[in-house]
Amino acid sequence: MIFQCVIHQIQRIDDTIANFENAFGDTPPEKMSEEKFKDFLNHHFLSPGHELLNCTPDGWQDNPEKLMSIVDPELREWALQLNAIWKKLCKEMDQKVSINPEKYSLLPLKHKFIAPGGRFREPYYWDAYWIIKGLIASELYEAAMQMVYNFANFIEKYGFVPNGGRVYYLQRSQPPMFIPSVYEIFDATQNASFVEEMMPFMVKEFEYWHNSGHQYNITINNNNYTVYRYRAQSNTPRPESYKEDVATAASANFTDKVSKQRIWRDLATAAETGQDFSTRWFADKKTLETIETTNVLPVDLNSFLCWNMDILSYLYDEVIRDDDESEKYRNILAKHRRAVHARSHAFDYPGGVPHSMVRDVDQQWDFPNGWGHINHMIIEGLRKSEAPAAQDAAFSLATKWVRGNYRVYKATKHMWEKYDVVGTIPVPGKGGEYEVQDGFGWTNGAILDLLVTYADRITAGNVGDDTTTPATSTKTFSQSMTNITTQTTSPSVASTVTSSKSTPSTTTTNDGKTFSLNFCE
Numbered sequence: 001m002i003f004q005c006v007i008h009q010i011q012r013i014d015d016t017i018a019n020f021e022n023a024f025g026d027t028p029p030e031k032m033s034e035e036k037f038k039d040f041l042n043h044h045f046l047s048p049g050h051e052l053l054n055c056t057p058d059g060w061q062d063n064p065e066k067l068m069s070i071v072d073p074e075l076r077e078w079a080l081q082l083n084a085i086w087k088k089l090c091k092e093m094d095q096k097v098s099i100n101p102e103k104y105s106l107l108p109l110k111h112k113f114i115a116p117g118g119r120f121r122e123p124y125y126w127d128a129y130w131i132i133k134g135l136i137a138s139e140l141y142e143a144a145m146q147m148v149y150n151f152a153n154f155i156e157k158y159g160f161v162p163n164g165g166r167v168y169y170l171q172r173s174q175p176p177m178f179i180p181s182v183y184e185i186f187d188a189t190q191n192a193s194f195v196e197e198m199m200p201f202m203v204k205e206f207e208y209w210h211n212s213g214h215q216y217n218i219t220i221n222n223n224n225y226t227v228y229r230y231r232a233q234s235n236t237p238r239p240e241s242y243k244e245d246v247a248t249a250a251s252a253n254f255t256d257k258v259s260k261q262r263i264w265r266d267l268a269t270a271a272e273t274g275q276d277f278s279t280r281w282f283a284d285k286k287t288l289e290t291i292e293t294t295n296v297l298p299v300d301l302n303s304f305l306c307w308n309m310d311i312l313s314y315l316y317d318e319v320i321r322d323d324d325e326s327e328k329y330r331n332i333l334a335k336h337r338r339a340v341h342a343r344s345h346a347f348d349y350p351g352g353v354p355h356s357m358v359r360d361v362d363q364q365w366d367f368p369n370g371w372g373h374i375n376h377m378i379i380e381g382l383r384k385s386e387a388p389a390a391q392d393a394a395f396s397l398a399t400k401w402v403r404g405n406y407r408v409y410k411a412t413k414h415m416w417e418k419y420d421v422v423g424t425i426p427v428p429g430k431g432g433e434y435e436v437q438d439g440f441g442w443t444n445g446a447i448l449d450l451l452v453t454y455a456d457r458i459t460a461g462n463v464g465d466d467t468t469t470p471a472t473s474t475k476t477f478s479q480s481m482t483n484i485t486t487q488t489t490s491p492s493v494a495s496t497v498t499s500s501k502s503t504p505s506t507t508t509t510n511d512g513k514t515f516s517l518n519f520c521e
């Protein structure tokens with residue numbers, strides 16, 4: 001995991017390379033002296049975080065009105081503590097980076113940002129949406145806009161928003177949340193000039209998903225569909241996880257170039273999904289070596305893009321007042337919109353909804369891990385539905401999620417990237433390529449938004465309180481879920497996540513490729 005610790009050079013690049021060659025020549029990595037190698041690193045690179053400065057988000061206040069409106073005193077106090085964590089996660093680029101950008105892996109950033117926390121010191125694309133929701137709950141509107149401005153600069157320079165703010169993330173993106181982020185800020189502030197300023201970047205970001213191999217045409221039952229898939233631009237090991245990806249190709253017994261390039265693209269593509277790694281992307285639903293991410297047509301990406309279209313149509317209509325453009329996106333949406341059916345027992349766990357029902361696989365995006373932003377997305381999809389049973393279920397899940405996070409916070413004094421949702425008191429999640437991280441930007445953002453949304457009625461409860469029973473019984477609820485579709489008329493989060501495939505169907509496309517259909521029925 002060298003890249004996680006070695007991120008900026010002290011000397012000129014040519015000198016670093018020359019000194020490396022002098023010191024190690026052609027010695028293969030496994031034969032290099034560890035001590036000598038560490039010594040080389042210490043002399044040529046600075047330790048992590050040197051290129052970033054701590055900061056306070058603009059406009060930060062101790063007691064934002066929205067958080068003070070949370071009726072339960074315990075949860076209100078907790079929300080204020082989470083509000084204070086923004087100051088720990090706030091970062092800005094040291095100006096020395098702009099003088100010698102080639103010495104740093106950080107992509108230059110003009111504005112302050114909120115980092116996820118732990119090993120993740122740079123801005124991450126899809127994390128930002130939930131961080132922004134939390135900043136809005138904390139009334140930090142300027143800070144929320146700064147997150148978006150940094151991404152607009154990326155779109156201007158690179159044509160898209162990379163996975164994260166590092167050079168080694170430039171070959172892939174993450175779930176498309178730029179347009180929803182602009183929408184949420186507009187919804188909270190009614191700042192029309194912000195939307196006008198961001199519109200060209202929104203359009204450019206939307207177009208990115210129509211190129212770069214993301215768009216795909218399929219024929220099912222003689223009907224032609226244009227759908228979207230994730231697809232990284234690289235077919236080499238991920239630079240930040242080089243060792244891991246080389247090892248995966250070796251344990252898959254791939255020796256020829258084509259097979260290696262295929263698996264490396266699929267590994268990088270899993271990082272583009274934001275769910276690295278999950279059995280969702282494994283052909284055998286068990287082992288990483290069978291990964292085939294580019295062969296999956298994922299329900300979530302297709303739903304996110306439907307939502308992007310809906311927002312563009314709405315903002316062109318409401319803010320820009322351009323009927324033609326609004327209609328253009330409405331028509332694109334009409335072609336893509338599908339019913340998304342969800343059927344799952346994922347709601348039965350006391351700590352929230354796990355990311356998948358696949359057990360015993362040690363991947364961070366599988367059972368028993370539940371993620372804050374995903375639970376938030378499910379809650380919002382249900383809450384914005386017109387069905388009372390779904391709205392009750394939203395509150396029930398919000399209560400579970402909030403209480404679970406709160407109990408872990410009281411026990412560990414930290415907010416975590418993911419949680420094990422099984423057990424009356426959940427614990428931090430585990431599994432995957434790295435240790436569970438604390439901080440944590442999108443977890444905090446999701447909680448703050450839920451606390452403000454349900455400020456008048458959500459309570460901390462006591463351990464042992466029945467937080468598991470939904471307002472309707474699980475059976476009735478599962479049945480009613482199958483009838484919930486993404487038929488929203490104004491932008492809202494689609495209820496996509498619980499439909500994750502446990503029994504995927506497959507289809508063969510015009511060019512003879514077989515895809516797992518993790519999409520719409």
Ligand SMILES: OC[C@H]1O[C@H](O[C@H]2O[C@H](CO)[C@@H](O)[C@H](O)[C@H]2O)[C@H](O)[C@@H](O)[C@@H]1O
Pocket residue numbers: 116120124125126127163164174238240241271272273274275276277433
């Ligand atoms: O280095 C491993 C992976 O780390 C990141 O992914 C995870 O953390 C991100 C930040 O919170 C999050 O956006 C992502 O969903 C997580 O899986 C990074 O984004 C990956 O590219 C990288 O492979």
